[in-house]
Amino acid sequence: MGSSAKRKKEKKKDFQKPKLKVGKTKPKASNHTSTSFQAKSIVLKQQSLSTSAPTVAAQFEHHLSLLTSKNDTQRRDSLAYLTTALASLPPGTALPQPGPTILAKVEPLLISISNGVRQQALKFIQELPAGDVRSRIEPLLLRTQAGLTNLAQDIRSSSLEILDWLLEVAGEELVSCPGGWTRTLGIFQGLLGVKSDPKSGAWTSTRTVKSGADKLYAKQLSTLSNLLRAGIVEAVALQSQIGNDFWFPLCQTEQHMLPLGSNPFEHLNLFGHRRNDKDQMLEDVEDRRRTFLEYAMPAVQAAIASAKGEGGEVGRAAAQLRKAVDEGMREYEHRT
Known part of the structure; x- marks a missing residue:
């Protein structure tokens, strides 16, 4: 009788809710695993661990390659960096890459759906030498004409600004091409x-x-x-x-x-x-x-x-x- 009552009492204990005193925390389970620890790490965002810093030409080429990114913010920031890099070049200094090569990568962005990308692309080509712009006047005009007939009103407005600038720097070449x-x-x-x-x-x-x-x-x-x-x-x-x-x-x-x-x-x-x-x-x-x-x-x-x-x-x-x-x-x- 004694052993039988003891077993019943143990089974009943499994279904009893323990009464906790005020201010006392609930006891942890026997299989509890502590997750309070934190792993220490060093995160280097957009940096290199090489011993020598990248050259200006390498950075210019890197940001030029980012112009094909699908992220509008990334393209806008890369254009801003390229614009600053061209503006800071001393007079008479050669471009990191040929002007026509640069223009060929920037031209599609002149009619981008992002207003920030379009405005920054125009600021960038305005920093290029006028001779390079004249050498690419026909593809630039084709992009501008496509923007003039776009269904979006803001793209048409931006294309008018581009056409005004092209007429200012290469008017004779534009009307003759x-x-x-x-x-x-x-x-x-x-x-x-x-x-x-x-x-x-x-x-x-x-x-x-x-x-x-x-x-x-x-x-x-x-x-x-x-x-x-x-x-x-x-x-x-x-x-x-x-x-x-x-x-x-x-x-x-x-x-x-x-x-x-x-x-x-x-x-x-x-x-x-x-x-x-x-x-x-x-x-x-x-x-x-x-x-x-x-x-x-x-x-x-x-x-x-x-x-x-x-x-x-x-x-x-x-x-x-x-x-x-x-x-x-x-x-x-x-x-x-």
Whole structure:
């Protein structure tokens, strides 16, 4: 009887909840394992354990390779480092890598979906020598034209800033390269919302005023003014000055001099693919003016007439566009 009662008492003990006194912790289980210890370690983030520090060229190449990263923050930070590295180079110092090679890796970022990446990419190419930008003007223009027709409004706005800067540093090369004049004018016809009537042939504006779109529209008119000045205003004035003053009393001497460009016969397209009318190279000012008068002049006049009635920032931009058109025609009439 005694042993049987003892076993029952032990079994009953397993199902009894122990009563704890106030302030007394619960006793630990027999199989308890302590996890209070911490492992000591040294973490070196983005550092090297080599005895010698990496060279500037190695760091430049490393950050240049990070431009293909899928992380927008990583690409933006790498562009910021590359921009600072170029800005800190002493005058006359060669670039860590050839300029065209650098531009080929940065060009896709000009139309990135990240606003920070686009802005930093523009700041970076602005630090490059103007000669390297001129040598890559055609692919740069293709990226810019793709951005101008993008569905996102912020990308279109950033592409207008890029085009303004390209016209400032390489205006003559831009309007003379394949598709630089005719195709760009055609893109602006779509951006400004002008359409030709199939029956009467008259050009009218189909633009609908939307909230917050006036600033972008004014920017488009201003950029078009810069394009016309680079194509038919400043170029005509420069050629007129060269023909009348610089070579006097000789006549058309510049036509018989050695070409200064790297590919002077590119406009002949001897070995390239066949180009359509929009991709033709128009190096002569008269060809660009004739193309503008035949294909773009009515559309630009319709856009000006529509924009001048709105007033404000859009009206001022339209007045600048009208001034650019008048100057181009005046320079040509004065020359002829």
